[in-house]
Amino acid sequence: MRWNNLTQPSEFILLGLSSRPEDQKPLFALFLTIYLVTLVGNVLIILAIYSDSRLQTLMYFFLSSLSFADICYTTVIIPKMLVNFLSEAKTILYGECLTQMYFFLAFGNVDSYLLGAMAIDRYVAICSPFHYITIMNHKFCVLLLIISFLVPFLHSLLHVYLMNQLDFCASKNIIRHFFCDVTPMLKLACSSTFVNEIVIKIEGVPVFMIPVTSIITSYLRILIAVLKIPSAAGKYKAFSTCGSHLTVVALFYGSVGYVYFQPLSSYTVRDRIATLIYTILTPMLNPFIYSLRNKDIKQGLGKLIVRIKSQ
Template identity: 70%
Template structure:
């Protein structure tokens, strides 16, 4: 009851979005609608190609198909509400919807982070220990890595959202963002955010840094192994299998580090742009990144389109 009385003045939040200027709303609506459609269609095509081609039934493509599915869920958590707000005068979101959006946004972001780590481990085993690849990256191992990724992500998101839910929001309900994220809500609260910041800087940091360290460690060992390959052709082939994944890792982690590895007081409009990169843009580019330089994926897409026609 005490919680209800404290927060009764804030039943909804106002999402300012990327721009508050009226003339920007329709162009932004068209831009993000196109990006959303491309994301959903592109990711679905790659998923269908993977599951329809028996030669793509490998651990790498298993993780990739899950990653692309997470991307669809990820953008669907964010973009539809953005599109509605672009065409609405009152860009509001209810308190319950805000907490729900934050929970799933954090869950899918963390799951993607752990999947990128799992894919880096897969590439490490494939290049550095190819003779044991089939046994090391067995289907059981892949399913366990996926289950671990989802479990940690859901638990992490639940902790953060429950801690946000205990805060008091007194007067202002204007969120300087296009989604319900942790930093703008902490800045909005009129109660102490000390516990939230402690958890974010400890548990949150560990949850985010752990998969990143796995990625860095895997690729450093891959680099050492590749440099030992005598032929230039062998080196190119080894690097080509990692190029797409490295591009995605750089895009995803680069923007996340920019947003979250800084003090809360330094949160600005640039953080909103960086958030677009690791939420909407990276999800849209994933199908292109993983298919343009991948002969197996091109073949799988060709077979899929051939069946369709």
């Protein structure tokens, strides 16, 4: 392979989670198990929702969309990880790297926007229950879903395009991460990353903050409304409908905030570990979080499993 001193590389080396040979097979087994659990868990949630008429409501419509996004999100990352665990080269082609980055950014933000849409749904259900059907009508929900996919995919396209404009040195082709993320790749650039960093601050932060603001505003209003409920049982019932969503939000945004809200130069091994939480662990845990805390989902899953066994 021949590279110029300053050019677009034909491939990168993904350093991964560990470079020790003895760690590769155990890590392969671990992440293969996580991937299969993620696929089975989220597929079961989708099938349970669409096979049970009682679950075909707007709240579960967004949950099934979140499960679909989680399947796509992990599929962007884990299969390449598994291949690299069993490969000595651990390389990824330049085009594959940008493609992986594009879909990682897209589906990661889709998750974020769907969590924001689910917060709005909970706010309307708790604070305006008599106007729920009027406010959360079919057109509004379709609009929320379109925004949840359109904005992230356009956002991702912009950042991948800007990444493709950078020059990389032949001597700097090792990505110190387990997939092609923006921050580790910017650290490899030999040309100026000023435009990329400015766009991240001007465009990236607002795009990220839209669903965050939606979640914070919705739950502040929910909190105010719940505190006005006189009975303790009423307060518990209102809060219990939000428990699963709040748990997922805390896991997702806590780890995302830890990784991205710090200077580019400080990207460390701890950030790679934190990245595992929102890219791999959260999509795996989501079906368990929602099913364990939701009687309707548990009943829907029970009916689905009985139907599968009978067939």
